[in-house]
Amino acid sequence: MLCWWATLLAPWRAWSTREQLEPLATLQAEQQLDDVTVLIPARNEVQFIDQTLSKLQTQGEGLRIIVIDDQSEDGTAALVRRPGVEIISGTIPPKNWSGKLWALEQGLQQVQTRYTLLLDADISLSPGILGTLLDKARQENLSLVSLMAELPVQRFFERLLVPAFIFFFKLLYPFKLSNEPKSRMAAAAGGCILVETRVLKSINAFTSIHHALIDDCTLAAQVKHAGYRTWIGLSHAVQSHRGYDSLADIWNTVARTAFTQLHYSLPLLLLCTLIMSSMFWCAPLSAFFYPDTVFVASSLLAWLAMFIVYTPILRFYRSSPFWAVALPVIGTLYLMMTWTSAFRYWRGVRAHWKNRRYEASEHN
Numbered sequence: 001m002l003c004w005w006a007t008l009l010a011p012w013r014a015w016s017t018r019e020q021l022e023p024l025a026t027l028q029a030e031q032q033l034d035d036v037t038v039l040i041p042a043r044n045e046v047q048f049i050d051q052t053l054s055k056l057q058t059q060g061e062g063l064r065i066i067v068i069d070d071q072s073e074d075g076t077a078a079l080v081r082r083p084g085v086e087i088i089s090g091t092i093p094p095k096n097w098s099g100k101l102w103a104l105e106q107g108l109q110q111v112q113t114r115y116t117l118l119l120d121a122d123i124s125l126s127p128g129i130l131g132t133l134l135d136k137a138r139q140e141n142l143s144l145v146s147l148m149a150e151l152p153v154q155r156f157f158e159r160l161l162v163p164a165f166i167f168f169f170k171l172l173y174p175f176k177l178s179n180e181p182k183s184r185m186a187a188a189a190g191g192c193i194l195v196e197t198r199v200l201k202s203i204n205a206f207t208s209i210h211h212a213l214i215d216d217c218t219l220a221a222q223v224k225h226a227g228y229r230t231w232i233g234l235s236h237a238v239q240s241h242r243g244y245d246s247l248a249d250i251w252n253t254v255a256r257t258a259f260t261q262l263h264y265s266l267p268l269l270l271l272c273t274l275i276m277s278s279m280f281w282c283a284p285l286s287a288f289f290y291p292d293t294v295f296v297a298s299s300l301l302a303w304l305a306m307f308i309v310y311t312p313i314l315r316f317y318r319s320s321p322f323w324a325v326a327l328p329v330i331g332t333l334y335l336m337m338t339w340t341s342a343f344r345y346w347r348g349v350r351a352h353w354k355n356r357r358y359e360a361s362e363h364n
Helices: 002-009 049-056 076-080 099-108 129-139 156-172 197-202 215-225 247-255 266-289 293-316 321-346
Strands: 036-042 064-069 085-089 115-119 123-125 144-150 192-196 230-240 349-353 356-359
Touching: 002 266, 002 293, 036 049, 036 099, 049 064, 049 076, 049 123, 064 076, 064 099, 076 085, 099 197, 115 129, 115 197, 129 144, 129 192, 129 230, 144 215, 156 247, 156 293, 156 321, 192 197, 192 215, 215 230, 247 321, 266 321, 293 321, 321 349
Parallel strands: 036 064, 036 115, 064 085, 144 230
Antiparallel strands: 115 192, 123 230, 144 192, 349 356
16 A cells, blocks of 8 residues: 555656647648658568658658668568658668667768657657657757657557556656656657757767667666756657557567566566565455455555556546556566566577567677
């Protein structure tokens, strides 16, 4: 009970969705964007890249778009070739580099504009949102502005697990603290990051974090610790169209970096297991095994706090608040995904993504 009420009452309100950015009505019309270069790393993205580029080209005039084809095997490069889009044929990543960061490093060499937009190949931007990002960066003197994409919640397991993914991310990286210049907390969402080009180059951004698998938050930390201001928020205007057909799809996506989040530490994994188990199951089990007034009241208070903190993200995703009842099961599934990630690491696989294996030995 105490953990949930501490989460609810903590002044940084990690569960809140108040850090949100939507397109400004005054910026809906097409505008000049010749101050921005978009870098899109793409590996086997033939399913999504067309929609991403079509939406991007409606943002405004003068926008430079560069797609770095990261050794695709599915015809992505052919689909990218269109007026207004430049393509770089990426080379094989050097040893200990992640494929995405190596692709971005190659693209960055071609950027000369004041701002660089790092955009994933499966992200659609609603009209006006890029101009709104620019306006926020300029008005608030921000060197990095990131928006967490709205993920699809059409299928059962998406509705069950996707809002919780954002919820847990916000608990780990409270947006209020991340956006506070005096705090050491830093976070970004890799699908959509607008950053000053001079900052990227001054901190040698992609080279300095070339091995990172959680590259978005690592980049934000590099930028912030160099003395620049960063901001992260939610948005309905940045949407991922990479759906999850099954529980296995979500499981593998989370397991790809979950143990990385714990710095490959067994003590942290055990601590995480203890905290999550106690938060999600102590209250209901204590009320079941000790059905007296005190334990029942404690259980009800814990459920109340759990419901209150989870409801805002459910509301953001236009989901029923009754999904909060399933939060103990959801939390247990995420804990199991984290253990899956750990077992894979101990077997020598740091991550596996798009036919690329990142060996655990490369991290040591």
